[in-house]
Amino acid sequence: MKNKPIIRICMGTGGIAAGGTEVMKAFKKQLKRKGIKADVKKHCLLHKVGCRGLCAKDVLVDIIVNKVKSTYQFIQPDMVQRIVDEHVINNVPVQDWLVTDDYHQFHNKQIKVVLSDCGTIDPEEISSYRAVGGYDALKQVLETGSPGDTIKTLKESGLRGRGGAGFPTGMKWEFCKNQSSPEKYIICNADEGDPGAFMDRSIIEGNPHAVIEGMVIGAYAIGAHKGYVYIRAEYPLAVERLRKALTHARKLKFLGKNILGKKFNFDIKVKLGAGAFVCGEETALIASIEGYRGMPRAKPPFPVYRGLWGNPTVINNVETLANVSYIIRNGAEWFASFGTEKSKGTKVFALTGKIRNSGLIEVPMGISLREIIYDIGGGIDKDVAFKAVQTGGPSGGCIPASLLNINVDYESLAQVGSIVGSGGMVVLDENDCMVNIAKFFLQFTQAESCGKCIPCRIGTKRLLEILERITAGDGRDEDLELLMNLSYDIKASSLCGLGQTAPNPILSTIKYFREEYEAHIKKKKCPAGVCRDLLDYAVLAEFCTGCGACKRVCPAGAVSGERKQVHRIDPELCVKCGACFEACKFKAIGKG
Amino acid sequence: MVNLTIDGITVSVPEGTTILDAARSADISVPTLCHHPKLTPFGGCRLCIVNIKGVPRPVTSCTTPAEDGMEVTTRSSTLERLRRTLVELLLSDHPNDCMVCEQAGNCTLQELAYFYGIRENRFAGERRVYTKTDNNPFLERDMEKCILCGKCVRVCDEIQGVGAVDFTYRGFSAKICPPFEKDLECEFCGQCVTVCPTGALTGKMWRQKGRQQGIRKVHTVCPYCGCGCNLTLHVRDNEVIRVSSREDTINEGWLCPKGSFGYGFIANSDRLTKPLIREKGKLRETTWEKALEYIASNSLKIKENYGPDAIGGLASARCSNEENYVFQKFMRAVIGTNNVDHCARL
């Protein structure tokens, strides 16, 4: 069979959660039933792929027959038989289950560099990566290039660190290369801790070899012989695939002694994080690899001069490293053709929250926020108004609807008080309270503060306390000013990036949503209807049908009423959990 | 040597010197809580922040090496505001019971609060509440007063090589304590008490014996061993109530448990203050002259009757080298015997 059918099943964390493993089993069973051997070399190629972005529609399945690709969405095991019978065998796609327009719309404005092979190759087969040109860049660098050339290419490409700070990668490598030290290290920072971000997880789950290849090239460029991938233990699938990929790469001599027959030795160890967000900060990450508490150290000296065990160390983010092989293969000019003057290339974002098409996207730098949210994301998922988008996680800020036309690049986002950060984008709608969002992030940073420096340890605690009293209806008139003053002082005096950016969610929400804070403080009201202590729930008699749904879910027994009669909520008993509001199908529960 | 200017003053220091040390060498004072000249720089208290021309944010001078041509500012309204906020934040999580605190008058935090004039606290909020549970005999650990400067952790690790305590937990709950929050089980050298900048670590026997008022400081040498560490006795109403040691001495301010806490014998009623002579099985008080006379005449008698080897001399490890030298010389040259030893070999 020359044009053997290809079946790809999305089996990233999202795909597996939606039942990817079971779908895979069902396909194997159905193909066997038809006497088709699903194997790389036999009649039909059935394989798993990493995330292609739109996890909300998982399990996604691609069927390629005669080079024509069709994609199915929401596939469950019981649907597989029909797909095999009609599509794989008879080449008649099952129209009812194919992806809809929004799937294509989701992909139309994206440009995929880092993710170009995620979702098409089998992440657990090195041959799959090799087939699309994988490790060619490494060959090219080792056979015809030099460390200097490699760094030159990277500098020309304009690639900047994708972990958040946006430091030019080529320059970082050059600093490290120029250090004369017998021992140097390259570390891949896969400690993706920002809540609302999963770019790095998806890249490693979908194409681990791209990260490894980037690291080997980096090691060659700076003169390192040892590398580490510091990865969160909360990402078990990524860890498993990474380890598998390392074993395969070693077998094919892309890692280890005399790589590709050259006099170049390099190997990579996997270090598992143990659950501390602050370890994403590079000096804390180093402390953690060395086996200490992940408490950041003062910079300077920077890790490129004195890093792991006192030796020059380059620390790059997963996405940064995954870009490298594509830049080498296609040239600096090609990469620089995407993006803006100062922010070249593409960036992967995790688009989540109250958005219709939530998932992983890759867009050219400089695309407008509006295009991301409306064209790619398909707008807000319910019939309510867009309010803001939170970028950059706990270090970032909230960008309001009025700024939807800004370009998404390092400089533009910084100008409006947010950051690109590692790439989390959480969309908020009118039902989200901005004070509550600020409080959420402060709870996070406060719990993740290492406790070493005073401003972060005590300062973030005090910020949180002020936000807590505001959302509890005990806000004081001077609280806004106090929040801002303390925020500035924490930013200026904290030891590491965690503290220096922790107040950003507060400052940006005060900047754009001041009236919401004032409503909490002065009127003791939460306009979005989120802050429990400022809410009252009541049954709206004109809509109540007396179905009893609210009464059944109320955990406090605060709802009373006979069947088919208007119900009533006892404000004395109500714990304001909102369960009745959620349960009512007739919008008969009012809150405010 | 590197040349830099600090607050407009040109300073020349050896390469590798931190900005803090460079500033101090030029008599420019920079406040710190977590810095100790003999311990690894920590950079946690942030009080020593300074501005360097061309660097966007303040850096801690205790961790940043001085570089040629640097222009450093240690004082500005912004820096002072930041420092004030830091101290205010510390005080918002501190018992502020200086009235009854053992360290009042000898506390860096109290001094800073005084200089920044912090009376009201904008950040008043939750305080860490810990009970004093440690049943060890020497060290009082009042963790509510701990500002997590980490000096005790570093001195225990870097100077004493014990590692009895470490940072535990994190964020606002971070706390310095022995493993599994048990009672302290260490050598009780008391170095941590010496370096603690607040009242978090004190001596249990110091309690309510007196603080800074009415104290006479007596500089002396420790009688416990031949090392001869310098001691400073804090004397109040003719009673030793605390022992400390100056940093500019042979022992650099470090002491051992005996030096730090072993002063209880001084005022003990069992302590011998006069020589005793045993007569007919009973001890009788006498004067030094009479006692020495007694020893001298009896030694001579024994030597005449039984020969010098009938006499043995036992010196003490608590004597200095010089004293022990003189003693063996005395035994060999005057008595004429090699029968000489000292208690450390027993």
Place this chain on the structure above:
Amino acid sequence: MDKALKKILADFTKNEGNIISLLQNIQDAFGYIPEDAVYCFSKELDIPASRFFGIATFYAQFHLSPRGKNIVTTCCGTACHVKGSERLLNGLKTELNLPEGEHTTSDREITIEKVNCVGACSIAPVVIINKKVHGKISADKLMKEIRLLRKQ
């Protein structure tokens, strides 16, 4: 020395381990970090026990007391937060009758935990029950799963 501890020690020496990897291995073997194991390795490796304790309390992954047979982890990342993870968590506490500050049921059957983000934001809210990720989970569905766990 216990056989399990010996194996961990061998791995430590062979793979240039550090205290973190050692504690990870101890937890894998025992389900938590027993005090005895810490003192044993402290003696064996001549590293003060305070270092172990400092690290074990720093990293959220480590547990100093035994946990329940079933682990239910609620993701509290941003995406899950705006989609109501807090309500899931409160529902769990009520369902399992857990007093404030307690995370394990008195019969040691179920332990509930929070995790900052498992990076499965596009299927928020997410709950992980015994390592299996459940996406887009509702309070009702979650309680059904919990009751199922209790029955087993």
